[in-house]
Amino acid sequence: MERERVSSGTEWESAVGYSRAVRAGDEIHVSGTTATDDDGAVVGPGDPYAQTRRAIENVDTALAALDASLSDVVRTRLFVTDIDDWEAIGRAHAEAFDESEERRSSGGRPATTMVQVERLIDPEMLIEVEATARV
Secondary structure: OOEEEEOOOOHHHHHHOOOOEEEEOOEEEEEEEOOEOOOOOEOOOOOHHHHHHHHHHHHHHHHHOOOOOHHHEEEEEEEEOOHHHHHHHHHHHHHHOOOOHHHHHOOOOOEEEEEEOOOOOOOOOOEEEEEEEEO
């Protein structure tokens, strides 16, 4: 099966050996994505809501490079450093995957999982988001 890859251009991709996103057939898999800006700086230190919004925006950017969007997402995984932040994280996730007409016509909100992890690669990072889309 032919694959199409997207790179965000960060140093981590070549150092660790992964792609930001990979399209294989009608599926797109977006790697764990954090709340970083174009220069790699963490957005919203200490703010789980802001970090979740930015991480999902970064997921959307990767999807767009493969001619997809958040409305195509069928699964997300949320890795958080403090499960007590679930309400702020959940609010940002719900806003991104609202029940708009476009989302309802593509099957509705995605399945998701939220788990607490001990830490992420940078101590300022509070969340990492993975996504799977079908187009």
